[in-house]
Amino acid sequence: MSVVTYGYAVWSPIIWLVVLLVIAAIALYVRSRGQKRYKKGTAQTDVFISGIKVPPTEQRHVPAHNIYWGFFEALKGFYSAMMRPHTGILNDYMLWLVAVMAITVLVLIIVI
């Protein structure tokens, strides 16, 4: 019931779950062997940034537009080309429809 066979490959989530449980048990065991003198609510749990004054909560969280900044910077050309057709104007959407349909009709008539 849980196994999918493809003829050339097999997928069984049950085996995966068993492996996951074994790894979780090992991780919990390692954790239980760790430091026990940790105290919640003391200076031990305060944020420490190499002695720099800790900024307020809102400024400590990296906003979404900064995440993967390098990725977007490297692909600036690609994204500027991608943004161009996304005008938000319905007339442009219809032009795309006409163009794609014309190409499809031509392909079907020529190839078949």
Place this chain on the structure above:
Amino acid sequence: MEFLTVHSPILIVAIPLLAAFIAPLISRIGNKFRDTVNVALLGFVTLLIAILAIDVYTNGTRIYTLGAAVPEMAIPENYMVPIRIMFQVDGISMFMGLTTTVVMLAALVYSLNFLKGQTGQDRFYSLLMLLYVGMIGLEFTGDMFNLFVFLEILSIAGAGLAAYRTNLADAVEGGFKYIVISAVSALLVLFAIGILYGQYNLLSIAALAQNMQFNTLDMIALAMLAIAFVMKLAGVPLHMWAPDTYAVAPAGITPMIYTSSAASMYALYRVTFTLYGGHFDTTAIGWIVIILGVLSMFIGVMMAIHQTDIKRLMAYHAISQSGYMLLGVGVGLAVLNDPAALANYGRDAMNGGIFHIINNALYKGMLFLTAEAIFFRIGTRDLNKMGGLGHNMKWTTIFFIIGALAISGIPPFNGFASKLLIYESVFRFNPLLSVIAMFVSLVTLASFTKVFYSAFTGPEMPAYKEVREVPRSMLIGMGIMVACIIFFSIFPGLVVDTIVAPATDALIDQAGYINGVMGAAP
């Protein structure tokens, strides 16, 4: 029981239709009474769907002819062809019916609390039921004209629901865009039906498939039908309306509009496999579907990771995931006339594409609900303004993590099972396509990591200190989907063997579909 089995196809359409029209009336008695009636009626429809599913998977295609003395009698006495309105429910129709009903159930339950205190609730439920009628009717119908009629019903209801929050300017714009693209698509479908009717004097899909000549006019009709449905399912490059509409539709509605796109995908498959399959060389149309699928996957995900509006981001992912379904089934279509390739990998690719439809309806629908749960509590969709919500919205966070892992194809979730089927089988057709599909999965994971980090992790923001978890009915709505995701994740073999493989076989077996109706022809 026999009565329910025989009449279930029409009851499944008629009961929500009745519910749609009585909703404004019973709202006058009280909102609670209306909600109870709606949930009870949909519960009964779900039971009918289950009865019909057992019947279809046990006895094969069920035909229901309106106005016939015996509902199974598709062709009247002394006639050569079917002339009445008819439902023809085979494996793929049933698969889509099950998918639609599960999403509808979750959407209805989720909406109960979400709408509290808002005006126009009676119209909301009327339109929601009509949207369900349109989707189920489109999936069950056996003739082209009613396919158009149900497409119109779902489009009009969907546009009304997308623009439900009329106090938001972008909601009205989203609804307007949806109705325009839907109207243009529907007109293309009607024009194509006119071309076919003008030539063959037929509307029944089975009768048309039997008489198809594959001439130039038929090819023009095929292009019109295919592109109209690609536009409705938001395949790239005809996808641009989808983020504008999905982002503004209220909670519960976005998953339903998204599932209605899956219904359009079903219509595309029905046309290409059943109406035009058989003796026609489907390699060219198969490659067109594959190219549209690859474009949808790649451009969808690359646009998604760039977004900072949580619902627009998810809308682009919806487009990207549709690409997987097009790719899997497109490969099956391209090798439809090559029995060896079809048996070796084509059928598996189709199984993967079809399995991905229901998987995606579940986790994508659930992710849309989590996005709307956030909007419900903090009033913004901007990821830049979010942070630390995991401290106070623990259930929503857990549901989001499950959905994000599933959509990214992380084992052991159901998204992995369907994607693995696609990767392995498509690799044997063309390795490059498989590599692109895997890359898209990787970017999907990166994109959802960004959402998870931005919205749920980090220190508790002072502005959101008072934020609490969403009400119970919204959690139950998401919980229904999560329960299905977990079940599908643990038992993928059962799902593939029971509902996916029969759907694939129904698409491949064009002769079986035709004989179901025309076999009785004198």
